[in-house]
Amino acid sequence: MSATVLDTTTLDDLEGMERSYRSIPFEAILKQDILRLGLNFDAETLSGIDFKQKDYFIFTFDHVPLDQQDQQIRFRIPEEIRISGGHFNLLPTIVSVRVNPESPYRVAAGPNGGGPTLYLGSTDLGSVEFPPVPAFYKHRTQKGKSPGEIAPVIEWGYLIYLTVFRNCQYFGATEECAFCDINHNYRQQKQQDRPYTGVKSLEEILEVLEWIDQEDQTAQVYTITGGSVLTQLRGMSETDFYFQYAEGIEKRFPGRWMGKMVVQAWEKEELLRFKDVGIQIYHPNYEVWDPELFKVLCPGKTAWIGRDTWVRRIVESAEIFGPSRVIPNFVGGVELSRPHGFATVEEAVASTGEGLDYFMSHGVVPRFTTWCPEPYTTLASEAEQTMPPLKYFLELLTVWKATFEKYKLPVPPGYGEPGPGKAVFSVSAFMDVIGYQGR
Numbered sequence: 001m002s003a004t005v006l007d008t009t010t011l012d013d014l015e016g017m018e019r020s021y022r023s024i025p026f027e028a029i030l031k032q033d034i035l036r037l038g039l040n041f042d043a044e045t046l047s048g049i050d051f052k053q054k055d056y057f058i059f060t061f062d063h064v065p066l067d068q069q070d071q072q073i074r075f076r077i078p079e080e081i082r083i084s085g086g087h088f089n090l091l092p093t094i095v096s097v098r099v100n101p102e103s104p105y106r107v108a109a110g111p112n113g114g115g116p117t118l119y120l121g122s123t124d125l126g127s128v129e130f131p132p133v134p135a136f137y138k139h140r141t142q143k144g145k146s147p148g149e150i151a152p153v154i155e156w157g158y159l160i161y162l163t164v165f166r167n168c169q170y171f172g173a174t175e176e177c178a179f180c181d182i183n184h185n186y187r188q189q190k191q192q193d194r195p196y197t198g199v200k201s202l203e204e205i206l207e208v209l210e211w212i213d214q215e216d217q218t219a220q221v222y223t224i225t226g227g228s229v230l231t232q233l234r235g236m237s238e239t240d241f242y243f244q245y246a247e248g249i250e251k252r253f254p255g256r257w258m259g260k261m262v263v264q265a266w267e268k269e270e271l272l273r274f275k276d277v278g279i280q281i282y283h284p285n286y287e288v289w290d291p292e293l294f295k296v297l298c299p300g301k302t303a304w305i306g307r308d309t310w311v312r313r314i315v316e317s318a319e320i321f322g323p324s325r326v327i328p329n330f331v332g333g334v335e336l337s338r339p340h341g342f343a344t345v346e347e348a349v350a351s352t353g354e355g356l357d358y359f360m361s362h363g364v365v366p367r368f369t370t371w372c373p374e375p376y377t378t379l380a381s382e383a384e385q386t387m388p389p390l391k392y393f394l395e396l397l398t399v400w401k402a403t404f405e406k407y408k409l410p411v412p413p414g415y416g417e418p419g420p421g422k423a424v425f426s427v428s429a430f431m432d433v434i435g436y437q438g439r
């Protein structure tokens, strides 16, 4: 396992970026940097208060393995933080939490015993709130499981995240996507004696959704996702396996929440039944645009489906769901990973920008998550990784926004309100930049 080298940030850096990148809100600049470098928590700020803790809903998204995290922090950190005010007078900004004890961003008690505050060095970047515990988390399923294990919410309660299969049948360095820690996360959770269900039953999911239906008004959407199924799972093909959940949920709660699927790129004939049963949004994630990088970073997808077929299926799925309801994800920053990635920010953004233009010209709206170089991934074992510089993410956001505006695309449905102070999507700032007029 190789270490990650920290490319750190100072207040001068942030002030310089604020002056240079005027077409994107400062909230997006800081959000990307916190996602990039992770967060460092003072344990005392976490004690004596109740908040929704990180549910490890699919990956670890941490810079350090669970068994190397301080006992006072491990499984005690919040899912997200919301930062407001401070040196840059931030609008409320929701950011997903990635544990990194080396991060320059520290959450600690405010002056004179005040509430949690985000610091960069000694500079107060804003007061910090932790997400509330949803009312339905008080229940336990008939099998004694916590709702946060079966149907956790993220994005400040907006999204119900159903990882129905917590492993991936692309397994090991020759098949797993090189940046993905789904299988390693599962193993770590089990090693920590966490209840962590590998394949969730539809019945147990419906049990929790019943409580959400009755007691919760915040959640508006759900995502069905999990690892890829190459042969069979529980005697079912991949599409049959995932269809049972879409059908079961929509039959029991027709249209109660907006249904999304994050799965492989399937032929449109397969997708018809998902649309018919009530699924509205399709995320066939393409991960990285460059064909050579796709080959080395997604070896399993390359061998079983192939990049050209994957891209064709994304575009064709727009005929089923409508273009703006096809929202494939890519892993922002992985184009700069070692040893295969681009040497410069300019090359990386040019390549990814080409992909954005291609998809957006078809009305499809790619979104991105921020690459986290989790330990145990293929990339972490291949080379010492340095997080891409903040400049990369700001150039990427600038290109994403310009391309989105060039094609006059609608706000992606299923992501809540866009714009600084309103966006709830917490693993990248793409929703924070929509509609921003510049300064």
Ligand code: SF4
Residues within 6 Å of the ligand: 167, 168, 169, 170, 175, 176, 177, 180, 181, 182, 226, 227, 228
């Ligand atoms: S297909 Fe790739 S990214 Fe998706 S779960 Fe499997 S290894 Fe991870």
